[in-house]
Amino acid sequence: SASWGQSIPDDIFLNNVLPYANVNERRDNVRAQLREKFWPQISDCESISLAAARLNQKVFTQLSVKYSTQRRRADQGPAESMESGLASCTGLSILLIDACRACGIPARFVGTPMWSDNSGNHSWVEIWDDGWHFTGAAEPTGDDLDKGWFTGKASQQKSGDPRYGIFAVSFRRTPIPFPLAWSRRAATEWEVFAEDVTLRYADSSSRKKPGMVELQFKAVQTKGDRCVANLIVRDAQGRVVFRGQTHDESHDANDHLTASLKPGTYSVEWKTDTGTLSRAIQVTSENQLVTLQDSPDSQKSEPASAAGTPGASEPSELQDPPSSSPDSSQVLEHLEAFLESCEGEFERILEQPFASEPLSRSQAEKAIGLMNTALSDHLRKTRREEFESRIIKIGDLEMNFDLRTFGEAPAGGHSLYISMHGGGNAPARVNDRQWENQKRLYELEEGIYIAPRAPTNTWNLWHEAHIDGFFTRLIQDAMLFEGIDPNRVYITGYSAGGDGVFQLAPRMADQLAAAAMMAGHPNETRPEGLRNLPFTLHMGGEDSAYHRNEKAREWKTMLADLRAKDPGGYEHWVEIHEGKPHWMDGQDAEGVRWLAQFTRNMIPQRVVWIQDDVLHRRFYWLAVEDSSAKARSEVTASRAGNQVTIESCSLPEIRLLLRDDMVDLDQDVEVIRSGQRLYLGKVPRTVRAIAQTLIDRGDATAVFTATLPIQLPE
Incomplete structure (x- = not known):
């Protein structure tokens, strides 16, 4: 009955209107409910694009669903999001797609498992209207599509790369699994298939200018939540080179105010409800995130510079050393609060904003203790029957x-x-x-x-x-x-x-x-x-x-x-x-x-890892992403002091797992292969790294506090 109904090709209808599910979300029978509520509001739209844009304006306000990192899980079904009123970018995208399909609009789920600056993953929606167009769920841009805060990031992604590519879900089987960044189970287990659509986002107009560095800003309140702050950046001569407004928690966790600046020294002045503050920053390389604390006592006037050299694999954060970072001082409080309320869903910790904040050595040790105690207590309750039986x-x-x-x-x-x-x-x-x-x-x-x-x-x-x-x-x-x-x-x-x-x-x-x-x-x-x-x-x-x-x-x-x-x-x-x-x-x-004479050594000086056809994601202090694991692949690496040598590797990317009894994490870590330096810089201790290596085995003696992805040149 839609004006565009006859223009939808059969293959698009079967793959992007008819399907009842998107990824691995709970299957909720809400299509009739969504159609009854929203079809009358868009039935007079003359095009698919306009109808989809109008739905994006109406669905979330009328259903009282908003973006929040406090939602129960990333992969919520539409009914779960409507019941709780909270959803991640994944849950929001699922809800918008289901509303579109309920109204006869071809829509599909799109996402990347990791931005090229390693700042996190993201999901959004594509709409078919004589070709595919994109929009951010709950991020309407008027009556237009193909606009969004993430276009610049998307243009930097890598086609053919299972970690840094952009993938659109296909209900029809394809040779490519969709990378479920929020799930520890492989996409092939869920039978979620995809198309690599990275090249469609590689628009040169979205790329940064030569010689410029993209700098991101976030302002946070004392309790750690992001807040709105009016911001001014001045160069060394006092000239205003950038103005903008930071984002609060209603925005995606990776959606930060972004400025393109030349390398150099700048002063930042920002104003919030509590007053006006300032600090100096040193812009040195790509992938820098400036954290501005809404507390005069927490700010330092000296320049803060990024850890890591240009071309390094791990993003750096412009802030004070971990031992005095204002955000770091509250990570343990956030962690304790999370552990008290997570109801056994420990993997949700990987998505929490505080999980990526840098820690001091003592903070990391305390975090291990907190997480291990909470996880062990939970498992003793849930596993006792199986062990006793x-x-x-x-x-x-x-x-x-x-x-x-x-x-x-x-x-x-x-x-x-x-x-x-x-x-x-x-x-x-x-x-x-x-x-x-x-x-x-x-x-x-x-x-x-x-x-x-x-x-x-x-x-x-x-x-x-x-x-x-x-x-x-x-x-x-x-x-x-x-x-x-x-x-x-x-x-x-x-x-x-x-x-x-x-x-x-x-x-x-x-x-x-x-x-x-x-x-x-x-x-x-x-x-x-x-x-x-x-x-x-x-x-x-x-x-x-x-x-x-x-x-x-x-x-x-x-x-x-x-x-x-x-x-x-x-x-x-x-x-x-x-x-x-x-x-x-x-x-x-x-x-x-x-x-009986032998004891395990988790951090040997040299590791030889040959994957069996039964794949593992980590081996001593080496690791791979699930999507990169390959049968019969081989990695040999050794360490001495703060230097790691990749002796041989048949994979394009690996991750190094680090901790303080094997390297000094307060000093630069160097990674080399065949005499070529692949990385030089500090690697932060984080709750995320701790959680990733504790949850899978529940073994506190096998935990690592820092992780460093390394791209291997061909």
Whole structure:
């Protein structure tokens, strides 16, 4: 019935009007409600563009929904946003798109997982009207489309880059997954598909002028909220070079007042409800954010300069050192308030504005304590039943386990031994008998001995993709309820369980202290990833099935060669029990006793990371984004003092995880590759970095306080 109804092509209608969902939001049945409310208000519009612009003006005011970082979650469904009255740019975009589609307007969800200046992610809406046009949800620009505060940022994005590209969601399947920046699950799990539309935003008119630096300003109240301030910038001669008004919390968290200035010294004067303040700034490089505190006592008159050299991967913030930063002084207060109200949704912390504020070393240590206590308390409440029942359930699978305790716990807590049974590719009753045998196979002098029952009965029952998650959960539960020492976790396994050790040891090495493989087969795995994990291998000399004995002798040679080339790593012991078949008459037990001497080192001097086909997002102090993880990729890096050397890397981008017991974070960190400097500058400690490395494993000893993305030149 719309005047434009017959002009919409079938493929656009099927992909951008008919679909009932956008990304991974809750599916809410609100289309009829939205059509009934808004169609009469736009039915007389003569074009799709005008109708969409009018909806953007009406939807949010009439439904009383506004932008806020205090919304329950980023990916809210439309009903959730209408009920709470609060939404992120993601939730606002979902609501506007659903309203458009309810009125026959083709609309789709668009976003970038990270702006090129690393200031955060953003989502917005595209409208089809004989071609695609954009608008910011709840950010109407009159009756026009193709206008918005983010056009300059969008023009700097990188086509083909899963982190810095711009992607439009497609209900129709495409080869590209939409990067769900707010979700820890991969887009392929949600089946959210996309088109790369970056090049359509690369408008040269939006790009900065040569020799100019884009500087962003935000004014904050004493309690940390952004506020409106009238701002004047003067150059060294006192001439006014810029005027503007900062944004309050009703604007997107990445929407800041932006000025283009030449490098140099400037004075900033700003006026709020509490008075007029001023400070000096030094403009040196790109990606600078000036934080203006609404408190005379907090301002410093000396110039503040940005950390990091031009071309560095991490954005810098123009403010005082972390120990005296006005925003930093209140981060712990904001963190405590968040933890009290988050109701177990700890991942929401990654989206909080205070999470990116720099911290001092002591503040970072306190933040770790606060977050670890809150997370542990929550998990003890929600996980107690699974641990006491000895059944861990993840998705449709479950893993039973048996637990025995040996000896008295030392001061740091018991060690943990995870012992995998044999069998595989057999009926459940056969594997059950193998499990019963494994429960009593080894005795310990000290420790918690856990024998899990594999969740499946397949030939590869101990190295399927789900095992990593089950073991991470098992280790975490053992920390919570048995108080085990996370730096003294060991794995062992016999026969098919030994197959699992071969596979899990290199891919989970940074969660383990040592590993013992008994009578298994390595299949396709390689030993290079064992650089920092002591590894013992025991095999019967006559165990010829599947050439297991031959493979064991090959690994003995390979491990010896690796040790000779890199004496600081590849601690190993390979014992071929000559004359013994598959069953070694208990001689392999000495391998389990060998494990106890080792303790995990989370920050080794050198890391060799070879991704398995089961992908991990981090390994010791190296990490990758989920979208960048690639099977069989290889990264080798080493560190000495405050210098990190990328020795080799098959990926275009990695992240370095840093903390104070490995580098001095109050000094510059240098990253080099093949003699080329990739980064030189300070790397701030942040709540975000702490949360990212605590939430996934719940292990406070494996937390890092700073993260540095590094682009690798081709």
